[in-house]
Amino acid sequence: MIKIGVDVGGTFTDLILEKGNEPDSSNKEVFVHKVSSTPSDQSIGVLKGIKEICNKASVKPSEVDLIVHGTTVATNITLEHNGAEVGMITTKGFRDILHIGRHKRPHNFSLQFDVPWQSTPLVKRRNRISVSERVLPPTGKVEISLNEDEVREAAELLKSRGIKSIVICFLFAFLNDSHEKRAKEIILDVIPDAYVSTSSEVANVMREYERFSTTAMNAYVGPKVALYLKNLESKFSNEGISAKLRIMQSNGGVSTAEACSKEAVTILMSGLAGGIIGGRYSGGLSGVKNILTVDIGGTSADLSTIPNGEIKIMNPRDTYVGEYPVLTPMIDMMTLGAGGGSIAYIDEGGHFRVGPQSAGAEPGPVCYGNGGTQPTVTDAQVVLGRLDPDQFLGGDLKIDYDLAYKAIREKIADPLGINVIEAALGIIRIMNSNMALAIRANSVAKGYDPRDFSLMPFGGAGPLNGVALAKEICAKEVVVPPAPGITAAIGLLATDMRYEFTRSVPTVISTAEQSDFDRINNVIETLKEQCAHRLMSDGVEESKHEYSYIAECRYEGQGFELRAEISNGILNKDSLVEVEENFHKQHEQDYGWRFDEVGVQIVTIRVIGSAKSEPVQWPRLKEAETEQPNQAVMYSRDTIFDDGEKYDTPRYDRNKLLSGHKLQGPAIIMQHNSTTLIPKGYTAEVHSYGNIHISETLT
Known part of the structure; x- marks a missing residue:
């Protein structure tokens, strides 16, 4: 059986392919790959990546049996406010529930705050139409029958406005959904190709504002999500790919493309969930159950706490996407604008800041040479000598040290009156400080002591910052997974x-x-x-x-x-x-x-x-004959670490590291999809499945 996991990030699209006989795990082979994301149409990058990894694995795309996909399509629609024009039919007297909300002030002491659900509503007020009907608690007794003529008139009005995405949200429909079902029938009779979402199908629970908001969100992102998934399946078909397509959901499980098209609200965090599952899977390879996952990509950092190997589900009071409440199960995680592409700048008040703005995939960091002018975290790593210009992505992407140096000097160092190295170190420290605060909020503030946990950094930029973050939050060790740059994709093949x-x-x-x-x-x-x-x-x-x-x-x-x-x-x-x-x-x-x-x-x-699905079978490493990995040494170069000191630092080829090898810092471990930084005073030990455990050297 041949399975592919493909995870789309803001900068890169990550892929993993496993091939081999299902009953016998001993002869399975695993291949990993990474291509640039295509934000204008994610399916272009997805298809390109699938073709390339199939070529790498010497298989034909038509031979693939299963493709599991993590996508940020629904998330991006919400954050960019470019969803469908939505119409709403609701109970008379409750037209303005979406506007009123909970009367919460986003910023209690500000006189100039914005209320997103009012300034950018999911359903404009003129498209919210009330009809006569009433169901009463606690039994769902029908007090006022549904006025079907009013529903038909509302459907005709919405049709005349060209609105085809419609939500039906009646009061207490979670106790009796007969009115919503009948209203849906009438709407589809008037507008046969309408995308109709009822609250009893999307969020069949109490709390009218959250239920209405969740249903509206489904209609807001649904049409574009359905179009994307249909387009993706069409492209697969045109390329002769007949594999089953499964989509990662926000709750950490997978579903079919058809189900996710109808219930698009369930994949709002699809692109983030895979990393948490992949982190748990990778920890399991070493028997580590208490894990703090830190997925640092090009655009953002996603953080989660996994106690005793259990994925936590977020409390319903916290399930917000882009300031809108969404009552759908989501893995407990936090996201902040801290990635390799996060832009460093001096704000109007003269403060030194990093993120949340990102250079993304286009144009990307300045060192990419694609027209970027704002210095980023990646540019800082290049200036500090932690990313070698001729070895980035295994040499597939050439980066320019001089462009990175110039951008940091002109935009940060000169305005602040410091040298370029100090500015680059400052960029890294600010980003790590921001992430450390978020990790504490997701662990300490929820009753978990980081000293009992191993920090697992992954994503393309994660292992560069892992030790510094672990030191900041007092984690007991750092565990770098075997393929950190594509751990989120691994999670797609390790879920049910x-x-x-x-x-x-x-x-x-x-x-x-x-x-x-x-x-x-x-x-x-x-x-x-x-x-x-x-x-x-x-x-x-x-x-x-x-x-x-x-x-x-x-x-x-x-x-x-x-x-x-x-x-x-x-x-x-x-x-x-x-x-x-x-x-x-x-x-x-x-x-x-x-x-x-x-x-x-x-x-x-x-x-x-x-x-249950059969998780990916990660191959074991051969046992090393000695602890010293001399055969893995590539070369040495000067590198500046967090203490501001420059060290002649050996580079190790991770593909040549074997189980039992130990490395003393300072050292850098290089692989195609990520780079791991080991400071002076730390020891890295390679475990049997390739996890690298980093801890302070015992004296």
Whole structure:
């Protein structure tokens, strides 16, 4: 079987190909590759990369069986505000929910702040049309029947405006979705080719603003996402590629292109999730379970905390994309504008800053020679001698030291009255400081001690900064994965097919009766059937289905929920005690305390249906005969480290390092997709699957 993972980043598109017989892992081969991203149309870079890596692996594109794709298409649409023109049909009196929001001030003490959901709404007010209907809680009883004539008139009006992406958001539809279903039928009758999203299909949970926003987001990004995926499949077909196409979702699972086209909101963090999965997979190669992942690419840095090998899912109160709340499961991560292409500049107040603006793939850092004029982090690394101009990307991309030096001197050093080396070191230190603050926010602030974790830096720029970051946050060691530049792509081949369905069933545990148990168990069974139907539609036989059952709970009076597992998928008096205790433990982990005497309320039931996939089989390295990797030495050059000192630093070819080799800093390990910096006073040891563990040298 031949499998390809392709992850699109802001600067580069990363690929991994595995070929070999499925039952026998001993004869599998793994190939990695990297090409420039094509922001104007990501599919161009994706197809180019697939052709090149197939050629590298001596296979034909037509022989590929599976392609798993991580894409930033949906994310970019949100951030660049260039989604579809959306129309909305909602309950009379609730037209302005998307405008009102939660009355939160983005910046409490500013008089000039912007409110994104008002200044750049997902649905313009003139396109939000209210109709007569009303469903009442807590049972979903129909108080006012749907006025079908008003729905038809609204559809005709939206059609006259050329709007084909439409959301239907009725109050309390999560209790009774009959009105939304009928309204959808009417709209498709009037506009047969409309892209219609109902709140009960996209986010079948309570909280009208967040539910409306999530549904609107789906309609906003959906048409372009569907077009991109259809275009990609068409290009594959034209090239004779008949492989199954799977798309990484925000929750760390994969889904079909068809499902993601309909529920585009589930892939808003597709391009970021692969790195977290890849980090966990790489840590597992060395038996490391507590991991702080730092994925530093050309445009941004993505950070996540993995305790005991468990991928964390973000609390619903924090699931925002571009300032818009989105109630869809997302891996708990943070993203900041800190990458190799991050631009260094002096702001209007005379302060030295780095990012979040990026040179991206076009024109890229100044040293690329593609017309860039603003100095970047990559330019600083070149000036410090950490990236060799003739060896960048294995020599495939020539970079210009003089251009980088000139840009830093003119834009940073001269204005600040410092020399170029000090300016370059300053660029690196500022970026690392920004990332260290974000790592603490994702670990310490959530109850995890970095001293118990290994820092795993990856992405093209990650291993250059790994040791400095680990020192800043007091991580116990640094673990550099075997192919850091394409770790996110590796994650695509190390994840499972996964679907999640939810329904709100507010129930106070202390007063729950048998009727409540019956109601919740019926919901669990219904959600399980939905998962099973989706998995079987994707060709997964029933024997391979696996299910997880979650009760999203809160203390009575709290505003948001935490996840508590229902271990056997059935709720009764006995399992309810377990659910309550699971919630208390999670609350103590996240917030540092628990209230055993306070009542617990179940708000939402979530069922997760998954199917295991065979993860990529990373090859073992041969055992080294001695600890000294003399055969891997390439040459030595002067390099400036964070202490400001210049050292004659040997370069090692990572492809020639074997299991058991040890390197003493200062040293630089070079490979096609990344460069690893080992400062003086640190020792790097190569493990059996190629992970490099770096720690302070014992004296």
